[in-house]
Amino acid sequence: MNREPTMPEEDVLSAYLDGECTDAERAWVEDELASSEDLRGVLAEVAAARDAVRALPLRDAPPEFWARLLASDADLEVEVEADTEAGAGPVPVAAATAPVDLGERRERRGRGRWFAAAAGAAAAAMIAVVVLVPQPQTATPPVGALAAAHSVRSSLQDDAVSTLAPLAVAAGFRR
């Protein structure tokens, strides 16, 4: 029984352009192109779209993006560890299956920057306090008074050891 060969779908034209069709499909396309102006028109349109996208230039991020990214390698390390601890685990080729929330990550990066700024400001304030505010250099613990109070209190209790704790705290050196 003779059967008409099945006509390939039109998408064979893209496969033809990309060298992704079978020999039989290629032969069919070339036969048809020789006789069908319509098919030549479709092929020309598909080829034009394909060429247009392929002609698009390489695109690059602003230089500061790469500088920031490479400089923040440690931050990325932290994020990798955080993701791994969160159960994402090492991801090889298949990678990219764990859903991500780029908005959340962007927010996290923003928070990180805020925390860094706040921490920096706090550190600067502490340095200023230590350096600029005159501090008394003598230690004057009121040991005598505290010992007297302690001795009064401890004499009223059976457990002498436990009563040493408030004394120890209160007798801390004051600068």
Next chain:
Amino acid sequence: MTDGVPTWEEVARDKGRFMYTVAYRLAGNDEDAQDLVQEALIRVKRGLERYEPGSLEGWLARIVTNVFLDEVRRRRRRPTHALPDDPERVLPPSPAADEVSTQLSDDIQAALAALPEEFRVPVVLCDVADQSYEQIAASLGVPVGTVRSRLHRGRRLLRTMLSEGAA
């Protein structure tokens, strides 16, 4: 590089522009492209230990694509965010735009970004990342025939949009 496996720094330095191009063609704007690349590089860092030398660009394109598709799914769940294929997000005048960009390439990029992502992704993977149908099918988890069909329909849609834009 040891045993054909690049370091993370080498990937970022040598393939960063390739990754960014794929990300930009998928996302349609610089802000999203930067987020995609950063997330992709985190995944690269996690995956490098198990990377088997082969098509590095194929591996990277696959990771960028998966990050992109994850983001598309996430934004669909939260429709208050604009989807990447929102035409209004396609043509931001970017100070970082490549000087080589012309009005024509802007028009093509706009048409590309306006394609539904089911067509845009195979077009970008084939015509920007230069992946084979088999590689694209593996990346997307669909049969090769589906890749072929979507790629062709994507190109036809693209051509129609470009023609209408020029008219």
